[in-house]
Amino acid sequence: MGLEDASIVERNFLRLVKELNCTNRDHDKEVRCMQTKNASEIINTTETISNPLQSVLRYPFMAVDYDGYFFERPVEKILGTEKFKKDVDVLLEKTTNESTIYMNHYLQNTTYGCPFYPNKPVEDPDNQCNMTKKQYLKSIEFLVKILNLNVTATKKIRKIYSNLTLISYRDRAVRIFVDFFFDCDFLEFGKKIDTYINKTKDKYFFVLGKRISINPWQLFFGVTHDCQSHYMFGHPFLNATAYGYNATMEQEFSSQYMKILSKFTHNAKLYKGYPDKIWNYWPNFNAGETFGVFVNSTLRGWDQYDIINISTHTCERVKNIKLCYRLPRFSIPDICLI
Template sequence: MGTVADEGTYWLPYFLFERKYGFAYNHTISAEDPQNKARIDRVQYKNSIDAFLPYFGNSALVQHSLMHAYNDVSQSDNEMERLRDGVARFLGDYFFTCGVVEFADVLADHIYGPVYMYYFTMRSSANPWPRWMGVMHGYEIEYVFGQPLRKPILYAHDRLQIEQKFSETVMQMWIDFSNTGMPAYYWPKYNRVEKRSLVLSEEIVHGVHRIREDLHGSHCRLLAEARAIVGQVPLNGVECRSRRTGPQAVTASSITSKTSFLLLFISLLLALLK
């Protein structure tokens, strides 16, 4: 099980598209056009964090803590980009990464078989979204199912060979895990104490195997403390809403429910593989 580097970016154009947030995306122009850079100011940064404060009982203390904690998670030299990346990281941590880590802790404590955690950092050259959005939610799936091999035309010509080798490596890991219970000899078992995850990046094709410890740990602990202080308040009346309609509509609550279902499915799958 695992998470990608930029879980939160995909959702920004759907939840925070209004001018007061600054994450509108124009599909009619180049993805790399300055208009699609989502460089936000401090007012928009505050508005974006505030949009999710109902989850935390609209606590001013939590608001201050979140704004400070996510203010400088980016490596960009541009302040507006750092603020943008902070909002993205907050959404990714709260709705995905921290929950996955917490679930990995529970699994490692309670199931008989080993647990393996990955941190996916390979950006697909078939990704049509702006580069600042990074390694987005769900983009590991195409490598698990061999899309670079099945549909090579989707990928940049100068990246195709590495994309295919990476996909082959990932598929072999999944095959080995299903057959033997161990995806790779260099992939450490996950446990609550060490919290070690294998970084699935282009480097693995070249025999470099990096391990991350305590993935987003300080921010996840902050979010856990915030929940403990104010309780987990349902999201009611939050202004940020998806522009999608009909059966494909996306809401903040649907993300949470879908994540819970996915985690339940994974636990059942692991039980069957024991």
């Protein structure tokens, strides 16, 4: 989802200050007023703030591209000019279903068929986003609109995913939103930084495919980043009672997950499984060979992580659609004429 322009976030913050009745010409007084508000009041108020300059899929208070303090220059410009530290090892990670956490929020009305009724059980049939074909097609139109693409893109997207006939319209929509907003961008980012990082350094990519047992969302959501961060910080150990009879299983996976991170930070050497030998290293990810590891269970004995290709033929087509059909288009890249 990227970073946000600092001026946009500043406007949103001024709106928040106003909504909480803290506007004052004296900035110190504004700060003191905001400090008197409790967290719930602030969070609830942020939910009411929107900005026409932002996509509906972007939060009003995202991290900014340049705050003038933490980074010396805007992050996008730093990446574009290669003026950053390159003598480093890299570990990239994504989940399998990142887009689903947005579906209940942005596709909730009858036009798209993804409402969520909090007064009903999570797995109630009415909470399963069971799209009709018409609602599925409308969700594609929604995606095209927020990406600022022209109408031709709608037809192209429908064609790309027309072969997914064995899965529901809901799951087709999930796949489309995952590809266009997350997975393909993650892939492109990995390929881009590979060209910058020193070739003597290790670059890894893994996909987290295990759903945590205390995930409060519907099963069809799959694995998203929100609750999965619990594994990273050892939550199953810190609050074992929350996991009930799954506590031991979740502690084992959490321990394994944290070991991946600790081994990487120690010497950047990761192993597909037992034994920890040089011939059993994770594959290195690079722009030419986009291999990664699928982490979806606790390894036992001689178990090994599955090696997967992060790249897909679909992502190349997604990239071309974003390039060729964005509005306004004053010139057509050569690749779009093929």
